[in-house]
Each structure stands twice: as C-alpha cells, then as structure tokens.
Amino acid sequence: MNVQKSFSEGVNESSGSLYLVATPIGNLEDITFRAIRTLKEVQLIAAEDTRQTRKLLTHFEINTRIVSYHEHNKRASGPELIRLLLDGQSIALVSDAGLPAISDPGADLVKEAVENNIAIIPIPGANAALSALIMSGLPTERFLFAGFPPRERKSLTKWLQGFRAQQETLLFYESPHRISKTLGALLENLGDRSIACVRELTKRHEEAVRGRVSECIEWFAEHPPLGEFCIVVEGAGGANVIGQQSEEAWWSELDIEAHVAHYEEQYDRKEAIKKAALDRGLPKRDVYNEVNR
Incomplete structure (x- = not known):
C-alpha cells in the first residue's frame, strides 16, 4: 500500500521529489510557467537526450545541472538517481518532447521511485x-x-x-x-x-x-x-465516416459466402474476396479461407 499526499505540510522531509516535467512537442511557447520554475528549482535534470534538452534550457536561461537517462543506460543511471532522491535531492525527469514516462524508460524510474516511497509529482503540459x-x-x-x-x-x-x-x-x-x-x-x-x-x-x-x-x-x-x-x-463498430453518421451496412444480414457472391456478379473471385474483406474489416485470407472450406 502506498499513499502519496504530494503537497501536505512536512511531506518528503527525508527525501527529494521526482518531478515529471512536460516539455514542448514543437512550439516552445507550449511550456508552462510551472515547468520552467520547476526546472530551475530542482537540483538535477535527468534527460533522455541531453543535447536536445540543453537547447530548451538555454532558451529559457535555466542553468540546472543535467544528466543522461535513457533506454541504454537506465540500469546504471536509475539506481544512482534513486540514491540521490533518497539523499534529499529533487530531480526533474524530461523526455525529448511531451510528457515523460510515456513509451520511454522514464516509466521504469517512476516504478523504482514508487517502490522507494519517493514522491512523484507530474507537471502537465503538451502531449502529441x-x-x-x-x-x-x-x-x-x-x-x-x-x-x-x-x-x-x-x-x-x-x-x-x-x-x-x-x-x-x-x-x-x-x-x-x-x-x-x-x-x-x-x-x-x-x-x-x-x-x-x-x-x-x-x-x-x-x-x-x-x-x-x-x-x-x-x-x-x-x-x-x-x-x-x-x-x-476509428474503433471497431464505430462506423463513423469522419463528419458523417453512417447507416447500417447493407451486407449485415449476409454471411461471408453470400457477401462474396454478391460481388462476384460484377468482379472476379479475387476482387470479390478483397471487397468483402474491406467491408467487414477482416483480413483477406480469413475471407478466402471461409469461402474455400
């Protein structure tokens, strides 16, 4: 059981906090005031690509020390970052763009921080x-x-x-x-x-x-x-042509063989199978196997 009250008085006195800071996905104006302040106040910034992050820090005149944390060094860097957090240092985690810990190794660092009862504080922002x-x-x-x-x-x-x-x-x-x-x-x-x-x-x-x-x-x-x-x-069964509501499919009461047979009145068998497969959202081979059993 782990209950975190991020901003309660007296919380995290013995350890630092891990801040998950969103960075712009293109337009630098999308960074928040809170993100800039946090990046200035933490003791360390852990970045997926230090070269990319340095450009951002330079633009906003942020002089915080930066270290590398990415897929290829996370086994070595992760434990050291956790040690620094437990020693009382606060760290900001950033990815190349957008929210960290989404489809990147930051998720592993967050997991380790949770296991060590370290406060994890998201700083929301741009997301592609x-x-x-x-x-x-x-x-x-x-x-x-x-x-x-x-x-x-x-x-x-x-x-x-x-x-x-x-x-x-x-x-x-x-x-x-x-x-x-x-x-x-x-x-x-x-x-x-x-x-x-x-x-x-x-x-x-x-x-x-x-x-x-x-x-x-x-x-x-x-x-x-x-x-x-x-x-x-579009999800399965959504059947929304963008901007329009589609009616029930004309073939909905036909089985696959009848569906293919309908198209065979106008096309050869290969093309009929292809069209029936597209209508039903099925792989062509599934339709082929069904009508050739």
Whole structure:
C-alpha cells in the first residue's frame, strides 16, 4: 500500500521529489510557467537526450545541472538517481518532447521511485497523442494509446489483430519512413476504417490527413510523408465516416459466402474476396479461407 499526499505540510522531509516535467512537442511557447520554475528549482535534470534538452534550457536561461537517462543506460543511471532522491535531492525527469514516462524508460524510474516511497509529482503540459486525438474528428469518449507498432511484419500483424474488436479509438505513433507500410498492414488487418494521420504537431508544417485508410495510402503515395506521425484510428463498430453518421451496412444480414457472391456478379473471385474483406474489416485470407472450406 502506498499513499502519496504530494503537497501536505512536512511531506518528503527525508527525501527529494521526482518531478515529471512536460516539455514542448514543437512550439516552445507550449511550456508552462510551472515547468520552467520547476526546472530551475530542482537540483538535477535527468534527460533522455541531453543535447536536445540543453537547447530548451538555454532558451529559457535555466542553468540546472543535467544528466543522461535513457533506454541504454537506465540500469546504471536509475539506481544512482534513486540514491540521490533518497539523499534529499529533487530531480526533474524530461523526455525529448511531451510528457515523460510515456513509451520511454522514464516509466521504469517512476516504478523504482514508487517502490522507494519517493514522491512523484507530474507537471502537465503538451502531449502529441492527445493533441492528435482532439483534432482528428474521431470519437474522444474512449480511447486507447498503443505506443509504437512493432517493426517486423509478423509481429505487426499480430499486434494489429489484437485491436480488431477494440471499441475505443486507437492512438499510436509512427515514423515517416514506416507509415506507408503500417497503413497497408492496418488496411489488411482492421479494414478500411476512418483515420487521421497527424504530423508535425504545434510546428509550422502541422498537418492532419483525414479519411479512410485506403485514401490515406493513396495520398502518401503522391505526397511523401515527412515528420513524426500520430495515427488516430476509428474503433471497431464505430462506423463513423469522419463528419458523417453512417447507416447500417447493407451486407449485415449476409454471411461471408453470400457477401462474396454478391460481388462476384460484377468482379472476379479475387476482387470479390478483397471487397468483402474491406467491408467487414477482416483480413483477406480469413475471407478466402471461409469461402474455400
């Protein structure tokens, strides 16, 4: 059992506090007054990339000592940071951009701090995933942040299929050189859902590409993707074309064989299977296996 009262009088007298400080995701004006004050007042700043963080500190004339804490040195740096916290020093943890401890090793440091009864105090601020969600035009009542997709195709397929029945809007990050491959896998495994591909948030070239997965694939084939992306995907059963409420699918009372047979009146069998799979949000091979049993 661990109960933390962050601002009670007399709390944390024997140890310092770990501050999780949000930094701008692009526009420097998005940093808060509280974040600047905290970065000035702590004894130490632990940064994912010290070079990137030094630019921010220089801009705001912050002279606090900075040390490195990232995925490759966390086993060595983590225990030392915990020791300093237990000795009474307060430390600010920052990532390259946005909130720390989300899809980065800061989560491990937070876990260790909790286990050592060290106070953990969030300093809120900019976040790419939530910023992309609220501008996507997709449902915001329930959502699931999934981090970064796996790189290998087999793992990516398994990862995506795990979300096929997920009702919540899905959020994940992707790099520009992998987005086309990921969108292709998304179409194959989750169907032609409504999505928003948001890039360069808060920066000069901020852009949101909204539409069906197939439309976004075509767009990026003609407009090479640049910048880091946040992908927002309609949940299963949402059936919202962005900006419109869709009616019940015409094929809802058909089984898969009848669905494919309908398309075979106009197309060859391969194309009919493909179209039925897109309608149902199923992988083509699942539809193929069903009608060829």
